[in-house]
Every structure is written in C-alpha cells, then in structure tokens.
Amino acid sequence: MKTWHKQAESSSRVSQAVRSMVHVADVAKPQRVILLPGRAMRATASSTRSFLRAMSVGGPSAAVGSVGGVPVKMKVLDSVHEDGAKLVECTAEEVQKLRAVQPGLVIVPEVFFQPAVQIYQVASLVKAAAGSRAALKKVVVKIVSQADGGPVAGAQVVAFTNFAAREGAGGVTSTAGTVSLSLPSSVKSLQRLYVYPENSFWGSLQMKVALAPNMTVKLVPIDLRFKDSVRFFAGAGEMTDGQGVKVAVVDTGIALGHPDLVVSGGECTVPGEKPADFGPLGGDHGSHCAGIIAARGTPPNGIRGIAPAAALFSFRVFPKPTPQKPEPGASNFSIAKAIDRAVAAGCDLLNLSLGGGDPDAATEAAIQDARNAGAVVIAAAGNEDRSPVSFPASFDLCIAVSALGRKGLFPKGSVDEGDVASPFGKDKNNFIAAFSNIGPEIDCTGPGVGVISTVPAKAYAIMSGTSMATPAVVGLSAKLLARDLPLLKATRDAARADGIAKLVLHSAKTLGFKAEFEGQGLPT
Amino acid sequence: MSRFILRYRGRGARPQDVVGKILAIGGAAVLEDSDRMMLVDAPEQELRKALGSEADWIVTPEVKYEVPDTRKKVRKPPSNEK
Numbered sequence: 001m002k003t004w005h006k007q008a009e010s011s012s013r014v015s016q017a018v019r020s021m022v023h024v025a026d027v028a029k030p031q032r033v034i035l036l037p038g039r040a041m042r043a044t045a046s047s048t049r050s051f052l053r054a055m056s057v058g059g060p061s062a063a064v065g066s067v068g069g070v071p072v073k074m075k076v077l078d079s080v081h082e083d084g085a086k087l088v089e090c091t092a093e094e095v096q097k098l099r100a101v102q103p104g105l106v107i108v109p110e111v112f113f114q115p116a117v118q119i120y121q122v123a124s125l126v127k128a129a130a131g132s133r134a135a136l137k138k139v140v141v142k143i144v145s146q147a148d149g150g151p152v153a154g155a156q157v158v159a160f161t162n163f164a165a166r167e168g169a170g171g172v173t174s175t176a177g178t179v180s181l182s183l184p185s186s187v188k189s190l191q192r193l194y195v196y197p198e199n200s201f202w203g204s205l206q207m208k209v210a211l212a213p214n215m216t217v218k219l220v221p222i223d224l225r226f227k228d229s230v231r232f233f234a235g236a237g238e239m240t241d242g243q244g245v246k247v248a249v250v251d252t253g254i255a256l257g258h259p260d261l262v263v264s265g266g267e268c269t270v271p272g273e274k275p276a277d278f279g280p281l282g283g284d285h286g287s288h289c290a291g292i293i294a295a296r297g298t299p300p301n302g303i304r305g306i307a308p309a310a311a312l313f314s315f316r317v318f319p320k321p322t323p324q325k326p327e328p329g330a331s332n333f334s335i336a337k338a339i340d341r342a343v344a345a346g347c348d349l350l351n352l353s354l355g356g357g358d359p360d361a362a363t364e365a366a367i368q369d370a371r372n373a374g375a376v377v378i379a380a381a382g383n384e385d386r387s388p389v390s391f392p393a394s395f396d397l398c399i400a401v402s403a404l405g406r407k408g409l410f411p412k413g414s415v416d417e418g419d420v421a422s423p424f425g426k427d428k429n430n431f432i433a434a435f436s437n438i439g440p441e442i443d444c445t446g447p448g449v450g451v452i453s454t455v456p457a458k459a460y461a462i463m464s465g466t467s468m469a470t471p472a473v474v475g476l477s478a479k480l481l482a483r484d485l486p487l488l489k490a491t492r493d494a495a496r497a498d499g500i501a502k503l504v505l506h507s508a509k510t511l512g513f514k515a516e517f518e519g520q521g522l523p524t
Numbered sequence: 525m526s527r528f529i530l531r532y533r534g535r536g537a538r539p540q541d542v543v544g545k546i547l548a549i550g551g552a553a554v555l556e557d558s559d560r561m562m563l564v565d566a567p568e569q570e571l572r573k574a575l576g577s578e579a580d581w582i583v584t585p586e587v588k589y590e591v592p593d594t595r596k597k598v599r600k601p602p603s604n605e606k
Binding site (some may be wrong): 056057059060069077082110156158159160161162163165166167168169170183184187192194196252271283285318327328329330331332333335336337340353354355356357362365366369380382383418419428435463464465466469 | 527529531533537554555556557558560561563572573577578579582584585586587588589590591592594595596597598599600601602603
C-alpha cells in the first residue's frame with residue numbers, strides 16, 4: 001500500500017545510486033543491474049511493456065535499442081515476467097545509453113545479502129579481556145527479584161563502559177543469580193548497565209553506575225494486570241474479537257502448551273526439520289507475537305491479546321539452534337514457503353516480525369502471490385535505530401509497521417526508558433521508539449515498547465520492537481476484518497486483499513507524528 | 525556450489541522437466557521441493573544456463589534473516605582509558 005509519491009522518491013534514490021555507480025565504476029567491466037518497469041514489478045506503460053517483452057532471457061549479449069544509431073547491448077540473465085523486471089549484464093556505459101533509450105525504466109544495481117556483521121559476543125568479549133589479566137578486576141553482579149529477593153537465573157547482563165562505542169562486558173547469570181564481569185582496573189563506573197531477564201520480570205536499565213566488587217540489581221516482577229502499551233493503545237480484546245479470521249505467525253514457532261494460546265495448525269518450513277515441529281523450537285519470539293494477537297487468558301492469571309477469537313497458525317521459519325549455530329537465521333526459502341503454506345491453509349493475515357537486508361525476489365513473489373490469493377502480509381519496519389525500513393516491510397505489497405510507545409507504561413528504571421525518543425506526538429507522552437526504523441514506506445504504527453506477552457514454559461515476558469508492534473496491528477486488523485463479514489467471506493483474490501489493506505489503513509488515526517514515523521497512524 | 529531458490533511464476537502446474545535439467549548439472553542437488561519452489565545447491569552459472577529458456581522461473585540466492593532483537597549489545601571490550 002505504498003503511494004506513488006513514495007515510490008517516486010524511492011526510484012529517485014536508486015537511480016541516483018546507479019548514476020553514482022556509472023561514474024565510479026570501470027565503464028568497460030560488465031556488471032549486473034536490474035531493470036524495473038517503474039511503478040510496479042510489471043510494466044503498465046505500453047512502450048515499457050513492449051521493450052521488456054522483446055528482451056529474452058539467455059543467449060549472448062544482444063542489442064536492445066540504439067542511441068544515435070549506436071546499439072545498446074546487454075545480456076538478459078533473468079526475468080520476473082515477460083513484461084516484468086529483468087536482471088541484465090552490461091557495462092556501465094551501456095547503462096548510461098539505456099537511460100536515454102528507456103527513461104521510464106528504473107535501473108538498480110544487483111545486490112546480495114551479506115552475512116550479519118560480526119560483532120563481539122559477550123562470551124568472547126570476556127575471554128578477550130582476560131588476555132590482559134593484570135589490568136583487570138572482577139565485578140560480581142547479582143540479580144534478584146524486588147518482590148522476595150530471590151535470585152534471577154538466566155538474565156543477560158550488559159555493562160557498558162562507553163555506550164556510544166558499545167564498549168563493555170557482559171554475561172548471563174547463574175542459578176545463584178550472579179555473573180562475574182572482567183573490567184579494566186582503571187574503570188570506576190559504568191555508563192549504562194542493562195539487565196534482560198528471560199521472563200517473569202521487567203528488564204532494568206541503570207545509568208552512571210559506580211562500580212563495586214559486588215553489586216546487586218533488583219528486578220520488578222511482571223504483574224499481568226499492568227496496562228502496557230498494547231493494552232493502552234489497542235485494549236484487551238473481547239473473547240469474540242477476531243472470530244472467523246485466520247492469522248499466520250511466520251516466526252520461531254508458537255508455544256503449543258501455553259495456557260493462554262490455542263494454535264489451530266501450522267508447519268515448520270525449515271529445510272531438514274520435521275514439518276510437524278511448528279512449536280517454539282526457534283526461540284521465544286514467535287510465542288510473544290502470537291500472544292499479542294490472540295492470547296486468551298484473563299489477568300491476573302493470564303494475558304489477553306487483541307483478537308482472542310482469531311485462529312492462530314504457527315509457521316516456523318527459524319531453525320532450531322545448535323551449539324554450532326546458536327543463532328541460526330531463517331532463509332528466504334523457508335519464509336516464502338511458509339507464506340505459500342499459510343495462504344493454502346486459508347490464512348487472511350500473515351505476521352512477519354522479521355526482516356533485514358536487501359529485497360529478494362523469492363520473498364517478494366510469495367508476498368505477491370499471497371495478495372493475489374486474498375491474504376495480506378503485515379511486516380515489521382525493523383529495529384535499527386531510525387534506519388530505513390527493512391525488507392520485506394519495505395516491499396510495496398506489505399503493510400509496514402513502526403513501533404509506538406508511551407511514557408508511563410513501563411516501570412521506572414526499566415530498559416524501556418532507553419527507548420523514549422523524540423519526536424513526540426500530539427499527546428506529548430506518545431513517542432515513536434528510538435529503535436524503530438522509519439521512512440516513506442511506513443504504512444501505520446502499533447504499540448511496541450514494553451509489551452507483556454506469552455513465552456514458552458507457560459511464562460510471560462516483556463519484549464520491545466517493531467516485532468511487537470506488528471502483531472498488535474495484525475490483532476487490530478483481525479478485529480476489524482471479523483466485523484466486516486462481506487469482506488471476510490469475499491472471493492479470495494487481489495481485490496479482497498486490497499480491501500483488507502484499505503480497511504486497516506483507513507481505520508488508522510494519526511497521533512500527530514510525521515508520516516515517515518507513523519504512516520496513516522494507529523489502526524483503530 | 526551455492527544454494528538458490530527457484531520459484532515458478534507461470535500459470536498452471538509447474539513443468540516437471542526442470543528438475544531433470546538441474547540434476548544434469550554436475551554435483552547439483554535439489555534440497556527441498558514444494559509446489560512452486562525448489563531449493564537447489566548448484567553452481568550459479570551452470571544453473572542459470574540450464575534454466576536459460578525457462579522464463580517463468582525466478583532464480584534467487586538463498587539468504588538468512590536473524591530474529592529481530594532490541595537488546596543492546598557490546599561490540600568492543602572495555603578500553604583502559606577510564
């Protein structure tokens with residue numbers, strides 16, 4: 001649901017990138033570029049359509065036009081469709097000529113996903129620091145419950161000596177609730193001390209902490225009656241909200257035995273893993289998303305999602321971690337297959353709280369096929385601190401969601417205080433989270449700071465992210481769709497999907513932010 | 525050898541002869557197969573050459589996404605300058 005205005009800006013950017021490429025690259029060296037037919041993946045203008053149809057995949061470099069009688073030659077490597085985007089190989093000089101032959105084409109360099117940037121992990125950091133043992137001192141941090149003083153095991157402790165440079169040390173607490181940090185003897189204080197519990201407690205953030213050999217941090221237990229950002233902005237659902245709507249959570253899998261969650265079906269689409277293993281083997285993230293959409297509990301013993309009557313489907317795309325690959329990524333094959341399977345299962349709304357990197361054709365094709373089959377993909381904008389909207393949320397046929405927060409909806413001293421940032425909304429307590437990506441592709445916003453939801457082991461945890469804002473919008477969308485029976489029962493085609501997207505976005509109300517932060521606003 | 529996704533974009537059932545073309549490439553393997561897609565391990569140039577006349581197939585490299593996280597992470601050990 002991106003507007004032409006947004007696409008024009010985007011096209012301008014990529015064209016600029018190609019112009020730069022033309023200037024700096026070796027003009028005689030063949031390179032691969034993608035020819036896009038302007039506003040969409042397939043041409044609408046007849047001249048562009050004819051031009052693209054005349055380009056056949058395979059074979060040697062061939063003339064595709066001429067400038068002043070000089071032929072423009074390129075080799076067509078791949079094609080989305082006969083009148084759709086083409087991957088071609090040619091010199092930068094030929095690209096320049098092509099711009100004159102077909103000014104309506106958008107020409108972008110071909111790019112590839114790179115492995116995640118290597119960063120120091122906490123464990124290796126401590127090991128590295130231990131190399132200069134003489135200059136180090138040990139600091140023991142104990143994490144306890146504020147309620148009863150009991151130790152909190154499994155909490156991740158991150159101690160920054162220089163937050164801007166992300167310098168520091170960290171570790172995970174033992175069963176005694178302690179972790180030992182190695183820090184240079186010269187360090188007298190920490191700029192920031194973060195504690196991220198596994199579940200059951202709010203995270204903690206302390207600023208300007210004086211170092212002592214033994215330190216204690218108290219964590220606030222989660223009270224399921226607490227009104228967090230989801231309950232404030234979206235409200236706890238009535239038990240009939242979302243009735244008749246099927247929602248797919250394409251993620252780490254959903255906790256099948258959680259008392260607040262009912263999973264109607266699903267599949268694991270990770271190559272080499274069992275299709276029936278669509279439980280939370282990939283981590284906690286998917287269960288948390290699922291609870292925001294459709295948890296069926298009642299506080300104080302459970303939690304209530306936005307559309308409890310919606311049918312949840314779990315499509316696990318993140319592999320089961322192994323010692324060799326503790327944080328395995330989800331492949332675009334798994335994701336595209338999950339989207340296909342979710343559509344085949346009759347899902348109306350697909351939650352994609354994942355993303356990153358450059359666009360890839362397989363995921364785009366699956367999302368487009370889902371739209372053609374009447375289903376809508378709602379995707380997270382990403383958590384890279386005001387970076388551009390990540391893929392696939394940036395794809396035109398996704399609804400892209402930024403993360404909204406509100407001061408006062410998390411305890412004092414919680415990690416969520418670090419997410420408060422300008423700009424503030426018309427109500428000055430509202431803000432778009434500091435971590436949220438933004439840009440012209442944002443379609444709407446949803447509550448995503450300090451969210452209480454379900455996690456495996458029948459537990460509850462706080463998470464923040466556009467990953468949480470997305471299921472909040474999915475829940476709101478399910479609620480809206482359930483109330484529009486003609487649309488819910490309509491033939492499953494592109495018009496139905498467009499109708500659902502319009503239903504959601506037309507319901508949105510601005511909170512007073514610029515469009516690049518909130519899109520149309522918060523669906524209601 | 526690299527892993528690629530092949531996705532069928534044509535109308536109707538996907539052609540069956542494509543698998544044979546892929547397997548004819550030395551060392552190539554079809555790792556996963558679904559209605560519209562295949563995950564294959566094959567040298568890129570040979571794969572694209574084998575599919576040269578198959579206009580209804582998208583070929584794209586397999587890539588990985590991480591679980592999104594908002595937790596702050598340490599990137600460098602603490603310096604001694606404090």
